[in-house]
Amino acid sequence: xxxxxxxxxxxxxxxxxxxxxxxxxxxxxxxxxxxxxxxxxxxxxxxxxxxxxxxxxxxxxxxxxxxxxxxxxxxxxxxxxxxxxxxxxxxxxxxxxxxxxxxxxxxxxxxxxxxxxxxxxxxxxxxxxxxxxxxxxxxxxxxxxxxxxxxxxxxxxxxxxx
Numbered sequence: 001x002x003x004x005x006x007x008x009x010x011x012x013x014x015x016x017x018x019x020x021x022x023x024x025x026x027x028x029x030x031x032x033x034x035x036x037x038x039x040x041x042x043x044x045x046x047x048x049x050x051x052x053x054x055x056x057x058x059x060x061x062x063x064x065x066x067x068x069x070x071x072x073x074x075x076x077x078x079x080x081x082x083x084x085x086x087x088x089x090x091x092x093x094x095x096x097x098x099x100x101x102x103x104x105x106x107x108x109x110x111x112x113x114x115x116x117x118x119x120x121x122x123x124x125x126x127x128x129x130x131x132x133x134x135x136x137x138x139x140x141x142x143x144x145x146x147x148x149x150x151x152x153x154x155x156x157x158x159x160x161x162x
Contacts, residue, residue, distance in 0.1 A: 006141075007052045009059045010039035016070040018108075020115035023081040028095040036120075037147040038066055040128065044139035053137050061131040065124055072108040076115045117154025121146040125156045 019033040040062050044052045075091060077084065083094040091107050093100045112119040125144040132139060140160050147153035 004043055005046055005052050006041055006043040007055060007058065008039065008041045009055060009062060010145075011037045011147075014038040014040075014059065014062050014066060016066040018069050018072050018074050020074040020076075022114050022116050023076075023079060023095075026081060028081060028098070031100070034148045036069075036117075037153075038062060038124070039143075039145035039147065039153070041141075041143040042132075042139050043141035044137060047137060053132075053139065057135065061128060064131070065127045069108055069120075071106075073102050073106055074115045074120065075102075075107050075109040076112050076119070077109050078111055078113040080113060117146040117148050117152075118156065119154075121154045121156035125158055129158060 015035060015037045017033060017035050019031060021029045021031050023029070040058060042053050042058060046052060075084070075093070076082065081095065085092040085094075086109075090104055091102045091109065093102070110120075110123050112123055121144045124146060125142055128144065129142060132142070141157065142160075143155060143157040145153045145155045
């Protein structure tokens with residue numbers, strides 16, 4: 001019989017507000033924003049103290065990553081559709097007749113091909129794994145959900161057992 005132990009943290013203070021425009025089927029959405037909520041599930045072995053992970057620590061690490069995204073424009077650096085130019089003080093983004101210029105201080109440029117909830121969840125999970133890896137504990141699976149609005153979320157899972 002296999003036993004799974006997991007902890008989860010979500011929503012409440014684990015959120016960020018950000019703007020983006022995703023691309024679909026060769027088209028680009030209008031610029032808009034969301035109040036994103038974050039959910040994190042972490043599976044692992046129990047420590048000697050009989051817990052998978054300290055809730056407070058997991059919330060702190062998650063919040064630190066969320067704060068990097070808060071009140072930013074999420075730029076999909078690896079877009080196959082957008083033309084992106086990094087200038088000294090700003091980012092210039094073009095799609096057909098539209099042209100946007102954002103001050104660098106208002107942008108978080110992510111190495112993703114699209115600013116969908118699924119790709120933001122993937123980036124977020126990779127950041128969280130890097131932070132968790134500096135701590136004591138053995139986790140075997142991490143799932144991150146990025147909810148754009150109630151009932152609408154993108155998920156990403158890293159399984160370290162496979």
